[in-house]
Amino acid sequence: MERSKKYMNPYLAGILIGVFMIAAYYFSGEGLGASGALKSVVVATTDMVAHDYATEHSYFSARVSDPENPPIKTWLVFEVLGVLVGAIISAAFAGRLKLETIKGPNVTTKTRFITAAIGGLLFGIGSQLGRGCTSGMVMSGMGVLSLSGFIGLMAIFGGGYVLAYFFRKLWI
Amino acid sequence: MGPLFPQEIIGEELNILIGFFIGIGFGFLLEAAGFTNTRKLAGVFYGYDFVVLKVFFSAAITSAIGLFIMNQYGIIDMSAIFYPKTFWIPTLVGGLIMAFGFIIGGFCPGTSMCAAVTGKIDAMVFIGGALIGVFFYAYTYEPLWKELRDSGAMGKVNIAEWMGIDSGLFILILTLIAASAFYAVTIIQKKVTAKGDYQI
Secondary structure, X not given: OOOOOOOOOHHHHHHHHHHHHHHHHHHHOOOOOOHHHHHHHHHHHHHHHOHHHHHHOHHHHHHHOOOOOOOOOOHHHHHHHHHHHHHHHHHHHHOOOXXXXXXXXXXXXHHHHHHHHHHHHHHHHHHHHOOOOHHHHHHHHHHOOXXXXXXXXXXXXXXXXXXXXXXXXXXX | OEOOOOOOOOOHHHHHHHXXXXXXXXXXXXXXXXXXXXXXXXXXXXXXXXXXXXXXXXXXXXXXXXHHHHHHOOOEOHXXXXXXXXXXXXXXXXXXXXXXXXXXXXXXXXXXXXXXXOOEHHHHHHHHHHHHHXXXXXXXXXXXXHHHHOOXXXXXXXXHHHHOOOHHHHHHHHHHHHHHHHHHHHHHHHHHHHOOOOOO
16 A cells, blocks of 8 residues: 555644644633534524424524524534644645545445444434534543543443444454 | 633634634644544554544643643633533433444544545545434434433533542543553554554
8 A cells, every 4th residue: 555644643643632622722712523513514404494493492492593693603613614624734735635435454345334324323313412522522521621521431432442342343 | 811702802703713723723633643544543442553542642631731730820711611511321321322433433523524525435424424313313302312411410520529639630640541551552552563464
């Protein structure tokens, strides 16, 4: 396999992400999130096509009933748009911008797509139930020593280690 | 004194612009660390690549130390930031669902977004699945999830206070645990990759 530019030292990358997290808390009082943007997309779409449904159901109504604070114009959505831009810049510099599918050595592309879709579906549900994902709930929660961040850490990574054996054929 | 936006020291437009630039930094670093490669992410569970653990703990500890010191010097008022409330039951259940999602799908939401925009087709499929998952959750919220989501409410809980120790001491212990883990996983990774089967 042809090598593109090497990856950044993981400790350096982690420390710099920590610095950006501190900046996010200092300027905006927010952590670094990702799954909240998915929620914004779903809320905004539903509000657009079925406004009455959205105002009547409690999952949506807190977000759509306030005209001063439309669901798409939130800090998190712009932060995530930045994430997309930042990833493209880094990949462009490193020569990693190309269409490809990455998978374990013993699975077909079809299997990879099916498992990616199922995994995404579960992450979508889990992140809503758990009030955030690996970034917004666990990493940013740990950064402010919130108990929920550490419970999430145990559940996601502890759970992952327990499950890893059963799904090893997907990855090794 | 921070945080600036919640205390109305900066306006909403500037706050959103800052959020955008902070996002650029975050996304750049996730890509640069290799988080768009699903095999590198899954490696943390099989011992051939611990980049996830190294980046994740370095980031959380850097932030915890930085905010602790800034709070001590009165540079940031931690009571004015968004502090996640703890609902231990849905966090545990949601976390376990996310564990399944991670080991089956090979991404989490943030990494899948970085991977999708840099051309990883499997990540685009993952995001499609995630959006369907959020839609499903949203439309079944009241009958299926509402009660569970609001259970186990504990309010804003600082883990150090909850354990009855000083925040500084907790951060020190966490840092020592992380340093030991970094040392251990480096040895494990060498052994696993030396067998030659698990090279990316």
